[in-house]
Amino acid sequence: MNNSDPGKAGSFSRRSFLKSIGTTAVATAAAQTQSIAAELEKANAETTIGPGAVPVTLQVNGEALKLQLEPRVTLLDALRNYSSLTGSKEGCDRGTCGACTVMIDDTPVYSCMKLAIEAQGHAITTVEGLAKDGKLTKVQQAFMERDALMCGYCTPGFVMSVSALLKKNFRPTADEVRHACVGNICRCGTYPRIMEAALQAAGVATAMNKTEVITYG
Amino acid sequence: MADTPAPELHWPKDPKYISQSTRRIDAVAKLTGKARYSSDIQAEGWLYGMILRSKWAAARITSINCEKALKVPGIKAAVTVKDGERRIHYYGEELAAVAGTSKTACLDALRAIEVKADELPFAVREEDAMKPDAPKVWDDTDSNVSKPKVTERGEVDKAFSECSAVVEGFFVTPVQIHHPMETHGNTVSWTDEGVTAYASTQGISSVRDGLAGALKVPNSQVRVLTDYMGGGFGAKFGQGVEGTLAARLSKEAKAPVRLMLTRFDQALAVGNRPSSFQKIKLGATADGKLHAFQLESYGTAGIGAGASSAGGGGGADFPAPYLYKIANDNVRVTQTTVAVNAGSARAFRAPGNPTASFAMESILDELAVKMGVDPLELRIKNDPNKERQQEYKVGAERFGWKEKYKKPGSSPGVIKTGIGLASATWGGGGSKNTRGEVQISPDGSVEVRMGVQDLGTGTRTVLAVIAAEVFGLKPEQITVKIGDTHYPPGPGSGGSTTCASISPAIFDTCTNALQQLQTQTGIADARGENWLGACKKLGVNPLTVQGKWQEGLSSRGAGGVQFAEVAVDTETGLVTVKKMTCVHDCGLIINKLTLESQIYGGVIMGMGYALYEQRVMDRQSGVVLNPNFETYKLTGLSDMPEFDIVLLNMPERGVIGIGEPATIPTASAIANAVANAIGVRVSSLPITPDKVLQALGKVPTAKPESVS
Incomplete structure (x- = not known):
């Protein structure tokens, strides 16, 4: 592959865009014709990316992850199968369950719906990157204390969705937690506890549910 | 040591951790x-595995050619499930599998496999499969319907004539799919030394035995490991076709193979809860005691139902009459199962019980309405279980049953509220x-x-x-x-x-x-x-x-009662669960925290059964129409009601178990609450908005029997 600079892959979408609008733009904007034509020529001169593996560099949890990936490889596939970062889970691989949620520049994103090459140049945080020096974050700590996990397979996704919410909104309401987690599914049924954990992590008082042990007889 | 007679053991009287809340150690x-879950295993030199499935609901496969698949760059092995001619019985049945260095290579390879097949007629819906001229799911039978299992006790006809109130109903429950968040699958290494499988399973021993049997390897040479797994709910006891294929691919490729199913696969081939169609008749004497019960039912467990010995003989049965006592045991039950061209059922959290509960608890409420009595009182009168008697009392008080209970349909306004209750029984032990x-x-x-x-x-x-x-x-x-x-x-x-x-x-x-x-x-x-x-x-x-394991530290028999409060929007048909009060017993509590979590989980899964979940088959093409989470709807965080969970601690009974009873009565309680809110009953699950509007007479053109 000619494309040895992983940074160039980031210009992929811009170049395609230029190609697609090229003809119209040239016809209607005479003054810019020359510069656009020059851009086009430059764009066309570049090698098409793929279908074979190309170098891709991802910034994951503050470290550069250098990989050789086909352009069609998703960020989730790259993390789970081309590196050892298996914390992000594959539950559906089509953007419906949220188990693969990561943060890209602090925004929660389904990593199964993002191509790895598109994620270049952004700060990616996975569940492995939350706890620093073995100390759980407030969100993780609250999930543990409230037992907001059972089998745990959806848990990394929920932790990322709640963590992303709390980065932007320090004191969310219950409705805001619901909204933040609307793209995550848990089959074991830990939702009431996830709600409690999210609010506890934010320091918001919560007493929606009651549980009690009584003696028989 | 292990085999010397142990002195009689007793749980400590004043425990420090038992019965308290302990955080999950993992x-x-x-x-x-x-x-590291089974799907996270990255064994040295591991390969990706994927399965090619039938796109036909019924077919005769004449040949499968993997040559082109083997030429795809990165592909190291390809195997067929069976060489030569074979019969396919459902959409999604496994045909072949490939292993390669990447997922993308496997996707390319699956497309390159050439399958020659003659399509055959099929029937995917119960009512179609039951017709005498229906295509036969299994070649060795002349009917898709099993011989009815008939139970008759007491004097049923006479008993009905003695009743002061008799109600009849027809109730339908859907095929529900397990959908654990981690799909089925394994990473398997098969070398000359033996087989090692990292399995996503709820039974490492049964997977070991299954692999040993399927691969003809001594048990002693098979090791199964499951450090972490992402849920099973009854569907993950065996190695499955996928486990055997992964092992064969591993042997062929001389490398470990990780073969996890896709979410799509998950909906087709690895189990479900059978459907049920229940015609039920219940009568009581003037004193409110249940006096006679009659049930005729059928349902499908996919290809695993019906009359063929090849497909298994059952799977769609359920306990009847459920839980309540019928005087003099005046009971007539006729149950059959129907084979259809669809993936086989597997055990699903409290097999048979939510299914049985839905019809029984529904008809019981109909009886209460007919007799003009409180549904709670009717249950108290007819439930023989003494733990549940306390649970009715405690639950009703905390829920505010007496204050909240109104005549069905009497809730004013567009959004109507209603309440309902239902009970559970389970063995455990x-x-x-x-x-x-x-x-x-x-x-x-x-x-x-x-x-x-x-x-x-x-x-x-x-x-x-x-x-x-x-x-x-x-x-x-x-x-x-x-x-x-x-x-x-x-x-x-x-x-x-x-x-x-x-x-x-x-x-x-x-x-x-x-x-x-x-x-x-x-x-x-x-x-x-x-x-x-x-x-x-x-x-x-x-x-x-x-x-x-020693006697005396555990026992059998757990119960529970759940109370539901719902709001029904009579303009959109949408049902919202407002509150669930759940009172359960399971003997000695070991860890209160995780026990409560299981009750939440059971109820939430029951909410899905009540309102959202059903497998939809297409009668024209024979395919599963909703093999994903866009169209197979699961309960979400925003659907959560207010919960009140009460655990009845009974240390003297020892440990029993809770996972299943917690999910049994939820859908029934919700269905009863919906009927109480709107004054008419939606008698098929899930209670989707269209059915609510139909029940309210707001969908003039819909046919009442159009239930999938």
Whole structure:
């Protein structure tokens, strides 16, 4: 592959865009014709990316992850199968369950719906990157204390969705937690506890549910 | 040791950890991404595996050619499920599998496999498959319908004539799909030395036995490991076709193969809860006592139902009459099962019970309405179980049943509220074959070992809690090793029997170990603060002790009562669950925190059964129309009601189990609440907005029998 600079892959979408609008733009904007034509020529001169593996560099949890990936490889596939970062889970691989949620520049994103090459140049945080020096974050700590996990397979996704919410909104309401987690599914049924954990992590008082042990007889 | 008669054991009277709340000991691993699930295993040189499935609901395969698939760059092996001609019985049945260096290579390879097939007629819906001229799912039968299983006791016809009120109804429950968040699958390595499988399973022993049988390898050469797995709900006991294929691919490619199903696969071929169609008749005498019961039902367990010996003979049965006592046992039950061209059923959380409960609890409410009595009173009058009698009382009080109960349909306004209740019964109990082992090291560290797996219920933590209790240590000081068939055999995680199996076994193990430690070191009480000193006296070698399940520490029979409050929008048909009050008993509570989590989980799964979940088959093409989460709807966080969970602690009964009873009555209670709100009954699950509007007479053109 000619494309040895992983940074160039980031210009992929811009170049395609230029190609697609090229003809119209040239016809209607005479003054810019020359510069656009020059851009086009430059764009066309570049090698098409793929279908074979190309170098891709991802910034994951503050470290550069250098990989050789086909352009069609998703960020989730790259993390789970081309590196050892298996914390992000594959539950559906089509953007419906949220188990693969990561943060890209602090925004929660389904990593199964993002191509790895598109994620270049952004700060990616996975569940492995939350706890620093073995100390759980407030969100993780609250999930543990409230037992907001059972089998745990959806848990990394929920932790990322709640963590992303709390980065932007320090004191969310219950409705805001619901909204933040609307793209995550848990089959074991830990939702009431996830709600409690999210609010506890934010320091918001919560007493929606009651549980009690009584003696028989 | 393990085989000497043990002195009678008793759970400690004043426990420090048992019955309290202990945090999940594997929470940190799961919350930081360190926990390695079966789908996370990256064995040295591992390959990706994928399965090619039938796109036909019924077909005769004449040839499968994998040559082109093997030429795809990165592909290392391709195998067919069976060479030569074969019959396909459902959409999604496994045809072949490939292994390659990447997922993308496997996707390309699946497209390159050439399959020649003659399509055959099929029937995917129960009513179609039951017709005498319907295409036969199995070639060796002349009907898709099994011989009815008939039970008749008492004098049913006479009894009905003695009743002062008789009600009849027809109730339908859908095929529900397990959909654990981690799909089925394994990473398997098959070399000359044997087979190692990292399986996403709820039964490492059954997977070992299954693999050994399918691969014709001695059991002793098969090792199954399940450190972490992402849910099963009854569908993950065997190695499955996918496990066998992964092993064969591994042998062929001389490399470990990780073959996890896709979400799409998950909806087709690895189990479901059978459907049911129940014609039910119930009568009571003037004093409100149930007097006569009659049920005719059919349902499908996919290809696993019907009359063929090849497909299995049952799977769609359920207990009837459910839970309540019928006077003089005046009961007539006729149940059949129908084979259809669809994936086979598997055990699904409380098999048969939510299905049975829905019709029974619904008809019971209809009877209450007809007799003009409170549905709660009718249950109290006819429920023979003494624990549930207390649960009705406690639950009704906390829920405010008396204050909230109104005549059906009397709620004013567009959004109507209603309440309903239903009950559960379950066996549970422990497996006496369970064994455990503990190793106490001279440095005081403790390792507990058992060949059991944690389905997500908190099995690991239960073992730590009991070991800590016996040794006077903290649960976090106990290292728990599970999920390995090299450890002493534990139970499969099913039937709500895990806790009642492992708790007595590990209690016996640790009690034995403590006695030996004390005998060996001469320290009268080695527990707690004396622990380190005692262990130091062990010298060089650790103390390894085994133990086994003992009588008297567990029992069977758990129950529960759930109360639901709903709001029904009569303009959109949308049902919202506002509140669930759940009162359950399961004997001695081991870990309150994880027990509550299981009740939440059961109820939430029951909400899905009530309102959202159903597999939809297309009668024209024979395919599953909703093999994904866009169209197969699961309960979400925003659907959560307010919860009130009450646990009835009964230490004197020992450990029982809770996973299943918690999910049994939920859908029934919700359905009753919906009927109470709108004054008419939606008699088929799930109660979707279209059915509510139809019941309210707001959909003039819909045919009442158009239930899939």
